[in-house]
Amino acid sequence: MPKLPLFFLCSSVIFLSSCSDLGYYVQCASGHLDLMRRCRPIEEVLADPQTPPEQRQQLGQIREAREFASRELYLPDNGSYRGFADLGRPYVVWNIVAAPEFSLEPRQWCFPFAGCVTYRGYFDEATAHKMAGQLKSDGLDVDVYGVQAYSTLRWFDDPVLNTFFDERPYAGVALIFHELAHQLLYVPDDTRFNEAFAVTVEREGLRRWLQRRDLESERERYQLGEQRNAEFFALLRKCRDRLEDLYARPLSATVMRTAKQEILAELTGNALELEQRWGGDGITRWLERGVNNARLASLATYRDLLPAFEGLLASKHGDLPGFYTAASELAALPEAERLVRLHTFLPPAKLAGASAR
Helix, strand or coil, X not given: CCCCXXXXXXXXXXXXXXXXXXXXXXXXXXXXXXXXXXXXXXXXXXXXXXXXXXXXXXHHHHHHHHHHHHHHCCCCCCCCCCEEECCCCCCCEEEEEEECCCCCCCCCEEEXXXXXXXXXXXXXXXXXXXXXXXXXXXXXXXXXXXXXXXXXXXXXXXXXXXXXXXXXXXXHHHHHHHHHHHXXXXXXXXXXXXXXXXXXXXXXXXXHHHHHCCCHHHHHHHHHHHHHHHHHHHHHHHHHHHHHHHHCXXXXXXXXXXXXXXXXXXXXXXXXXXXXXXXCCCHHHHHCCCCCHHHHHHHHXXXXXXXXXXXXXXXXXXXHHHHHHHHHHHHCCCHHHHHHHHHCCCCHHHHHHHHHC
16 A cells, blocks of 8 residues: 655744653754755755766656646745755654544644644654553554654745655655645644645645646556555445444443454455455555554544545536635634535535444
8 A cells, every 4th residue: 555645743843942841842853953954955966966866856756746736736835845855764753643442533642833633753763662652551552653744834944855755656746745735724633634635635736747747557557546545445444433333332341352353353354355356555564563543543534534625626626726715714614613514525425424423
């Protein structure tokens, strides 16, 4: 399965010296400042004869995508993603998501300016795993995963990172669209809204990018990947529905724990069958990290509201400025009303499912 781009914010940490959790904010500040110190203008990197050919090709593509984002997708035209930093590691930060043993509601961490989010990020992998161990000792389900990009929401000119690039041909392009979408619209305390909005912009942007470049074979490959993603996430949604039903029942912890493991084991089996039918597409690798409440909750953050946002875009006949205006109007509403309004843009079948839940 393709990696999911994830959003993380340091919350203007250089202004937070009075915070009681000073150690966490110090690592955020030092990690981000180290990143910025490594940054060089992309034009300079491209002109450097020491730049490897593959990196030169990737950055040339990113430069085109950055202009496309502002010109064709109406995303912010600023200093972000015009510089490059090589961190010498595969991820920029490692995120932690935690959820109770018998709940799919993720724990939230709250930060000044950014509000509350359902994850907490660390620039050092070992530190992230140490924190995860503490949360596990408290009886929580925990997931730790590497993140390819984050946004500072215009507090800084965010650079392109070596972590933007993976085995997918257009991973960096997709991340540019995703992170610029966060700069365009961000709602404190509503991670699901923010991520589904950004994923919608990312997907639509990449479709238009491939179409404009007349890459028919790549468009077909991308569409196949999206179809498989939808099938896989439907499997996860079914598992989550079963777990939610289980956790709502008045059962003992022992009985509930056994039933939970049976449901997760069935998910694993069904996922492997899906991979076999596809002829292999990374599900085995995805399962290696294990599946628990935290991981299911994290994926839901990105996917649950996606059909509603895509329905909203369709209602605007693909007009992105109109879509952005409508999304901004929704963002101004109280959260409960925002969710109700979003659900009106769901396709009939998905609307029935959402109502049932």
